[in-house]
Amino acid sequence: MRVLIVEDEARLAGNIVRGLRESAGYAVDQASDGAEGSYMARSNPYDLVILDLMLPEMDGRTVLRRLREDGFTFPILVLTARDDKETIVSVLNDGADDYVSKPFDLGELIARSKALIRRAKGHSATNLLVGNIEINTANRSVQRDGKPVLLTGMEYRVLEYLVYRRGAVVTKTELLEHLYDFNWERFSNVIEVYISGLRRKLEDDASSKVIRTIRGHGYTLEG
Amino acid sequence: MAAVVGAELMLVVCLQLLAGYMIRRNATRSFDTALHGQALSTAAQVRFTEGPTPELQFDNALPLSLNSKVPDLFRIETQDGRVLTSSHGLDDLRMMRGEERIWEFTWKGTTYRGLYLPDVPVMDAEENAPKSSATLNVTYAASTGDMMSSLNRAFLTILVGGLILLMLSVFVSFRAIERGLSPVTELAVSANSISTRDWDLKLQPSVFKVEEIAPLADAMSRMVQTLHAAFQQQRDFTSNAAHELKTPVAVLKSTLQSLLQQPRSGEVYRDGIGDALQDLGRLETLLHAMLRLARAEQNPGPGELAEFPNADVVGTCEAAIARLAPLAHNRETSISMAIPSEAVIVAAPPEDLEIVWANLIENAIRYGPSHSEVRVKVSCCEGVVQVAIEDGGSETLLQDMEKIFERFYRGDESRSRDSGGYGLGLAITKAFVQRYGGSISATPLEPSGLRVSVEFPSSGEKSNSSPKNLI
Secondary structure: OOEEEEOHHHHHHHHHHHHHHHOOOEEEEEEEOOOHHHHHHHOOOOOOEEEOOOOOOHHHHHHHHHHHHOOOOOOOEEEEOOOOOHHHHHHHHOOOOEEOOOOOEEEEEEHHHHHHHHHHHHOOOOEHHHHHHHHOOOEEEEEEEEEEOOOHHHHHHHHHHHHOOOOOOOEEEEEHHHHHOOOOOOOHHHHHHHHHHHHHHOOOOOOOOOEEOOOOOEEEEEO | OOHHHHHHHHEOEEEOOOHHHHHHHHHHHHHHHHHHHHHHHHHHEEEEEOOOOOOOEEEEOOOOOEEEEEOOOEEEEEEOEEEEHHHOOOOHOHHHHHHOEEEEEEEEEEEEEEEEEEEEEEOOOOOOOOOOOEEEEEEEEEEOOHHHHHHHHHHHHHHHHHHHHHHHHHHHHHHHHHHHHHHHHHHHHHHHHOOOOOOOOOOOOOHHHHHOOOOHHHHHHHHHHHHHHHHHHHHHHHHHHHHHHHHHHHHHHHHHHHHHHHOOOHHHHHHHHHHHHHHHHHHHHHHHHHHHHHHHHHOOOOOOHOOOOOEEHHHHHHHHHHHHHHHHHOOOEEEEEEOOOOOOOOOOOOHHHHHHHHHHHHHHHHHHOOOEEEEEEEEEEEEEEEEEEEOOOOOOOOOHHHHHHOOOOOOOOOHHHHOOOOOHHHHHHHHHHHHOEEEEEEEOOOOEEEEEEEEEEEOOOOOOOOOOOOO
């Protein structure tokens, strides 16, 4: 999953980025003012945008309203120092999906981020079942036939994305766009390495295929 | 109220007693006069008999009785004790009086008032009467019944009339007091409805109709307005302060929480603690600024204004510039200063005045372009001290001119955050300037730049000092 944080307080943004990377395994991009945030949100396929309201250049409220006016549907989580009812109601009415008021709990912010992404992908439960494979998105653990499977961070990210997009054909480009932020170098062949790693750990033989390769298009998860 | 009525009642009773006494005295006097007249006219009926030796004799024509029901009593005797007449066989009417000339007595159940007149000359105008110096002793008594009953009637009239008057006056005063005091009651109801949520003193128009209450109502509504303004200011400040404190607290909290997310190396912890301390430092700076603002916004009490020490404007300006020298050096900005020849004195604590200049000059350095000049101009004419601080090109927008002195106002979020500003500097400056009786204004300069001008009433004696030019 790939998240954009629009926050001018550099240290706060840095802490959120670190939290999301470490605890949720998300790829995270940062924008330090409203104009930059608005531009980045429009040019990359983010799974979640975390938006501060008090921003230089363009205030968060305007960014939020314009993104919704222009038809962007990704979930938006608003950070605000104002926690009066009127502000909250008007922010939600402007198209925000949730809000967290400062000073917030980092763990709560991460949990809300995960929940927003989960809901946006059309799931309510944190536990997802695909055939004999069970994925717990809350603590990022995977079990196969009730036995834990140890995945690397990137392997889990690929699997989580495929599970959320279950049944659809996911192209390599889509995977790259959603799993890497600007700070990571992108090598298309690396995706193949993770896919084969996942197959090795989740499939016994060719007969029990979990991840199917659609030649020339991408991958799809069946279940 | 009851006490007033009681006192009124006492007064009425006393007045009635006094009136009764006076009436009784006058009635008795006129009764005595009548008695006197009766006695004399009765005595006038004593004549000398006709004949060679005239004898005194009572003509039996009885005088009209003083009392309508009971006949008067009288006795007339000559000097040698011969009784000429004595009514109703009352021989010793004289005896009953003792030594008094006028006395009262009861006879056959009737109260009489008697008069004894000695030596009444015999009034016989007839010519044959001997011109003797014979005199008579007359005792005359009449029943006081008529007088007493008319006195009683008078008493009763006074009593009833007095009581009616009293009741009337009590009723009228009750109504008057009630009418007079009802605005006070309404005022109390209005005052009672004032709370921290509702500051509207809803005064009935009737309150202003009563001349004596109107100033009180006016004073109360002014007091409520003053309190409301002060309360609103405090609440705004608290709300702004809480809002401003949230971000640095959020930063500090997230720094510590992200450190604890998973086990980390000692070096990461050390860096994290360094970051947290830095966050804490910013929090502290903000806190100090807010406390300073709270102090600056406290209005000086009556008389306090006169107690402010004198501060040297040029000296405090120089101190502020010296304090900001490192910042100016960093921004490669030069500071020039123009000062008048005489000393310029303002009634304000020097340390507060230095904060005023320092804030203004710091703003000019921070928000003016680098490699530019900040000009500080001190002038004094006609009792007004003016200090103008000009920078070489603030990007403050014209419509922001009014706002720049507001608390927590930031011209540009990103730049002020970077430079550690919380939008309190100018608010503190304005509050201090106003506290010490001055005024502050900002005007844009052509072609670019901002001029902030502070004016104070000049204070203290002027002494010549050597002229200083640009530093």
